[in-house]
Amino acid sequence: xxxxxxxxxxxxxxxxxxxxxxxxxxxxxxxxxxxxxxxxxxxxxxxxxxxxxxxxxxxxxxxxxxxxxxxxxxxxxxxxxxxxxxxxxxxxxxxxxxxxxxxxxxxxxxxxxxxxxxxxxxxxxxxxxxxxxxxxxxxxxxxxxxxxxxxxxxxxxxxxxxxxxxxxxxxxxxxxxxxxxxxxxxxxxxxxxxxxxxxxxxxxxxxxxxxxxxxxxxxxxxxxxxxxxxxxxxxxxxxxxxxxxxxxxxxxxxxxxxxxxxxxxxxxxxxxxxxxxxxxxxxxxxxxxxxxxxxxxxxxxxxxxxxxxxxxxxxxxxxxxxxxxxxxxxxxxxxxxxxxxxxxxxxxxxxxxxxxxxxxxxxxxxxxxxxxxxxxxxxxxxxxxxxxxxxxxxxxxxxxxxxxxxxxxxxxxxxxxxxxxxxxxxxxxxxxxxxxxxxxxxxxxxxxxxxxxxxxxxxxxxxxxxxxxxxxxxx
Numbered sequence: 295x296x297x298x299x300x301x302x303x304x305x306x307x308x309x310x311x312x313x314x315x316x317x318x319x320x321x322x323x324x325x326x327x328x329x330x331x332x333x334x335x336x337x338x339x340x341x342x343x344x345x346x347x348x349x350x351x352x353x354x355x356x357x358x359x360x361x362x363x364x365x366x367x368x369x370x371x372x373x374x375x376x377x378x379x380x381x382x383x384x385x386x387x388x389x390x391x392x393x394x395x396x397x398x399x400x401x402x403x404x405x406x407x408x409x410x411x412x413x414x415x416x417x418x419x420x421x422x423x424x425x426x427x428x429x430x431x432x433x434x435x436x437x438x439x440x441x442x443x444x445x446x447x448x449x450x451x452x453x454x455x456x457x458x459x460x461x462x463x464x465x466x467x468x469x470x471x472x473x474x475x476x477x478x479x480x481x482x483x484x485x486x487x488x489x490x491x492x493x494x495x496x497x498x499x500x501x502x503x504x505x506x507x508x509x510x511x512x513x514x515x516x517x518x519x520x521x522x523x524x525x526x527x528x529x530x531x532x533x534x535x536x537x538x539x540x541x542x543x544x545x546x547x548x549x550x551x552x553x554x555x556x557x558x559x560x561x562x563x564x565x566x567x568x569x570x571x572x573x574x575x576x577x578x579x580x581x582x583x584x585x586x587x588x589x590x591x592x593x594x595x596x597x598x599x600x601x602x603x604x605x606x607x608x609x610x611x612x613x614x615x616x617x618x619x620x621x622x623x624x625x626x627x628x629x630x631x632x633x634x635x636x637x638x639x640x641x642x643x644x645x646x647x648x649x650x651x652x653x654x655x656x657x658x659x660x661x662x663x664x665x666x667x668x669x670x671x672x673x674x675x676x677x678x679x680x681x682x683x684x685x686x687x688x689x690x691x692x693x694x695x696x697x698x699x700x701x702x703x704x705x706x707x708x709x710x711x712x713x714x715x716x717x718x719x720x721x722x723x724x725x726x727x728x729x730x731x732x733x734x735x736x737x738x739x740x741x742x743x744x745x746x747x748x749x750x751x752x753x754x755x756x757x758x759x760x761x762x763x764x765x766x767x768x769x
Contacts, residue, residue, distance in 0.1 A: 345556035359406030373562025403527030
């Protein structure tokens with residue numbers, strides 16, 4: 295009991311959590327704040343494909359920036375594209391090629407430097423490997439596809455993060471693009487395929503309009519960053535490969551568009567990497583590594599850096615003899631303060647996902663035998679632990695009382711996070727059902743963990759569990 299008292303702060307409270315004195319002296323309303331232990335770990339993979347989960351955000355990421363806490367972070371993307379035009383008569387017999395241009399539409403997400411005067415340089419490459427739609431669940435932040443090392447085209451551009459933020463805050467539907475003109479030899483291949491389709495008399499000549507054949511001839515493109523200080527988001531649903539041509543010498547240029555949108559068969563994914571060798575996370579190199587000897591805790595979407603919470607001190611408190619008849623009225627997980635940075639935007643909220651006690655991995659929604667025991671035990675937490683899609687085939691997360699998932703939201707006034715886990719704490723305390731007491735939780739960034747690189751840093755001592763509880767007064 296003396297050891298427990300050293301790290302628990304607890305007091306009787308003559309007011310209930312509603313702010314009124316407790317008129318029933320048969321019960322004590324108490325409050326305890328438990329400091330929780332935690333470690334930093336690395337998720338083995340984050341699925342970054344677009345179109346794998348209905349309703350999930352779609353985004354391509356490309357760029358690079360330096361972060362003193364998380365290292366050198368970079369992103370590139372790989373995508374297919376296919377024609378949006380089924381009318382063969384757009385190409386006249388006299389049509390001549392002007393150019394082929396990759397046209398990427400900004401979705402106004404950006405992360406890294408706020409400087410508007412730095413050039414961002416990107417290059418486009420032709421893929422040597424196909425993107426397979428039946429593997430849409432299996433392209434991750436660490437996946438790659440082989441491509442020809444000679445770029446098809448390169449361009450430089452600048453963005454103003456303050457202007458982009460205004461577009462996001464106002465919800466204004468603004469179309470801004472960056473364009474990359476492609477090599478003439480590749481352009482001619484595309485144009486000649488379209489001309490054959492115009493004059494098609496055989497299936498072989500119709501390659502331009504038959505997805506399976508088109509993706510054999512044109513496997514797609516990779517878009518990489520050559521230089522810059524930001525990672526930038528592009529909207530695949532509005533990004534195109536445009537064939538510009540003229541039907542007569544006198545007329546203006548016409549356009550035959552090929553879309554990167556999932557609905558046109560143009561799905562793709564982003565590869566997100568980090569060189570952490572010169573950062574505090576240098577020892578975090580493998581998916582079996584955990585870091586506990588750091589003063590700070592780290593979380594970053596996109597790269598898979600996470601913080602694992604250990605609930606053992608809750609069990610030490612709950613299992614005291616004096617608390618055997620305790621009723622948990624309210625339980626909140628809090629981070630009392632996190633790093634404030636003018637450069638790196640914080641993660642707006644976290645969800646809490648269940649980790650296996652032995653493998654220290656997220657427990658997947660699966661029928662695989664190696665997770666059968668964990669899934670069976672989680673099924674006993676009905677209404678408290680619920681399936682959540684969004685990471686590969688999905689995992690388990692905590693359910694709240696007023697929303698589908700428990701969410702730890704950020705308070706920008708004091709840089710804190712908090713979220714109620716009352717239902718889960720009550721079921722963990724209930725030992726009569728002989729359930730396994732899952733003690734590890736992962737702090738997972740929200741929203742769209744696989745489509746951004748936002749990050750948060752906080753001191754390890756700022757992670758706490760606050761509990762209001764009632765127990766019978768001693769006679």
